[in-house]
Amino acid sequence: MNGMLLVAGREIRTQVRTKGFFVGLAVTVVLIVGITLAPKLFGGPDSYTIGLVNSQELAVHGGGDTEIEWRTFSDEATARRAVLDGDVDAAMIGGTAGIRVLSDGEIDSELGLMLQAAHREAQIQAAGVRTTPLSMESIGADTRYEETRSQMAFMLVLILFMLVVGTPMMVAMGVVEEKGSRIVEILFTSVRPWQLLGGKVLGLGVVGLINLVVVLAAGLGAAFASGLAVDFPPGMAGIVAGIVVWFVLGYAFFAAVAAALASLVSRQEEVGNVLTPMTMTMFASYGVAFFAAKEPTSLVATIASYVPPFSSMVMPVRATAAATPAWEILLSGALMVVAVAAMVLFAGRVYERAVLRTGARVRLREVVGSR
């Protein structure tokens, strides 16, 4: 155990001290914060300023949290100037023929609709007709958080893909570094193969986890700072915790695969090639996860969220994109745990037998069947 922790410690220290670690982390944080804030920056405004000349404020009911600020102008000329200068989004000019709404260019369609509806309402009420607003009620699933959920799911696909692909890649590079330089021969006189491999997977997993936690914190921080967090669905803490657990499972599985495959070759140039089956699987998982973010309740997403290793990416995305029963998540998790255990045993066998056989690429068949 001690040997494994020493190996893990070295891996963490080696990675965390590189410039690449900080640069990569900084780039990811900027990216995530950028994406989080993007709807705020590029989406339509949720507050308007309306100028008033000879007219009343209207009881405007916008969608969501739209706010309207009213400013009264003394005459039409100043109101016109304010519109053209961009001080107000529109100006309502009262007159005998009715109310004209002035804007610089065509009026923002949402604003136009809101004003029109509010004005109609006001006229009807003024005529003495009592109106009651429609009361809307969903009798199906609660879809209030659908949009936020699907946005979060897309971000999650991005984050998980970067980390679940990137971190096992570091494991593969490390395995080949030790095999290619034959340092593994010296290491094996003081640590056992499972200690060396376990320590490497553990250490790099911690590095990956640091990345994940920092990125999640940055994303959540940005959401709270920008006010997006008010749209968070209930059970957000559980969703975030689930993401961390699923990352650990997915990483453990793919790290084991990466280590086994990488132990077959002796040169860094061969790593990409030998890892092809794994990267293909990852891309497939990525594709399905991407789809699941959009269509979380589809049959494909539901099935894929049970099948390891796809489930490690699809289930957290599905659970984020739509409310998913706990038993489904737990069942899928249990299947994934079994898959991880089986893969770790298998990979350990391959690694132990292949890692000392330097030179030409070792065939998987040669190390699996024999002895």
Add this chain to the structure above:
Amino acid sequence: MLQITDLRKTFGAAKRALDGVSFAVRQGEMFGFVGANGAGKTTTMRIVMGVLQTDEGEVRWKGSPLDFTERRRFGYMPEERGLYQKMKVAEQIGYFGRLHGLSPVGARKAADELIERLGLTERVGDAVEALSLGNQQRVQLAVALVHDPDVLVLDEPFSGLDPLAVDALAEVLQERARGGVPVIFSSHQLELVERLCDSVGIISAGQMVASGTVDELRSSVGRRLRVVVAEAKSGWADGLPGDLRVENGREVLIATDGDDQHILHAAVQAGRVEHFGVEQPTLTEIFRGAVA
């Protein structure tokens, strides 16, 4: 005592690498392991270090079969050198010390001592990849020595070193041997083996063809008489045992058997005897004889 008994190893279906290798190294003994390329030196050492499994035979240390815990107290320098290229010198040596079970403080102390002893003081903070080949070799040796091992197994430790580095390394190894550590090393530099080693093992095609102290090996070859006679008539040595060779334009008689007094008498009669003496065969000659 480290006892290697009847090791046999076959790679694949056809390639027999070891075919009954046995020898023993006592405490404080420096054992030179020599043999042609591919004779089985590296395979033997890898089996001793547990990097390779033997098909048959065993390795015993202090009378009982060698296990992982005891092997952790061994120091090993493989034929293919391996270090973390991007790790700094002091850190690297210390890390291996920790892996071999030293405490953090103990590992740092041991690393510092070796760094000073091996003349790496100015390079402690450098990454290994920035070092010259000779200095990398020193770090490699430090990695093998950092935990003050009970046994040293070094595969070609002298290859690629300049003469001064060879002397420095030889001194370090002798010092460890004097401390009671059995030292096994392989080398193609036979003069060096002859100078340093208490005993020598010669391996050829997976079999030990000779082993013992250098003196024992010599006596097995037999002593050799070297006679140089100036201004002798050609054919003076006809009828005498041994070969007549020409060295630097002069005839030299090399005899490995026969009555030395009889040869001396014949030489005196043939001319002026410039040289008459018993000569020790060099390890190179013993090696050629044993492997042939």
